[in-house]
Amino acid sequence: MQGPSRVVLDAFGVAEPPTRLAGGQGETWRSGAVVLKRADAESGWRAEVLNSLPESGDFRVPRPVRARDGAWVAFGWEASELLVGATDVRRQDEILTAAAAFHEAVAGLPRPEFIDTRHDPWADGDRVAWREQSVDGSPAYVDLVGPLVAAWRPVDLAAQVVHGDLPGNVMFADGLPPAIIDWPVYWRPPSWAAAVAVADALCWYAAEPELAARWAHLPEWGQMLVRALIYRMTTDDLAGGASTWTDDRRAAYAPVIELALSYAG
Numbered sequence: 001m002q003g004p005s006r007v008v009l010d011a012f013g014v015a016e017p018p019t020r021l022a023g024g025q026g027e028t029w030r031s032g033a034v035v036l037k038r039a040d041a042e043s044g045w046r047a048e049v050l051n052s053l054p055e056s057g058d059f060r061v062p063r064p065v066r067a068r069d070g071a072w073v074a075f076g077w078e079a080s081e082l083l084v085g086a087t088d089v090r091r092q093d094e095i096l097t098a099a100a101a102f103h104e105a106v107a108g109l110p111r112p113e114f115i116d117t118r119h120d121p122w123a124d125g126d127r128v129a130w131r132e133q134s135v136d137g138s139p140a141y142v143d144l145v146g147p148l149v150a151a152w153r154p155v156d157l158a159a160q161v162v163h164g165d166l167p168g169n170v171m172f173a174d175g176l177p178p179a180i181i182d183w184p185v186y187w188r189p190p191s192w193a194a195a196v197a198v199a200d201a202l203c204w205y206a207a208e209p210e211l212a213a214r215w216a217h218l219p220e221w222g223q224m225l226v227r228a229l230i231y232r233m234t235t236d237d238l239a240g241g242a243s244t245w246t247d248d249r250r251a252a253y254a255p256v257i258e259l260a261l262s263y264a265g
Contacts, residue, residue: 085171125235222263
């Protein structure tokens, strides 16, 4: 991925040569105290929200940086302030606590229009998990997801904008609240966002099952775990097909599926 050009840097009023940052799928760059990345259909909406959020003692967010002409996007790029800190996937309880405060802060926002027009493996996987869309998955996927599908039942929970990919997108710095970055916007209950984070931590970040127990007070916890796993597994299948389902990947999901089913009753 090519970094921001001189024209882009000039548009945002920065001059230092851009350097690629770790994370961000290799598509995030730094110039001085500004972070730049390719814009998408959600960039303007997200910038308006993050720009207007009150300061909080419970979390930080990267404030967007306007281009010289006052726009949030210039030449296909967006910019935000550089925040101090580093991610730490071992600190899942702190991640979930910061996320709860963030979700409370954005709870009153209306449903964004782009939620209904976005189509990619993640958006489609989410819809499948909520039975808003069907999918013809690979045999390995169908076999693995089957018990979760059987345990699925309707819930009555209020949806709102939430962060759908928390574990690797919360940064920590001494003396400062956790910083929530790289916000993929979903319209779901906050307990679903927490369940996705817990499922990810259990599958990929060596978390212990007690993590799920500590957050089991959240509404419809078992059903949220069921949906979180269907979402992640469907996304995997849509993105990678049958070759995704290596023995290692199946083994990572299997105990977490059993744990989710124990909460789903």
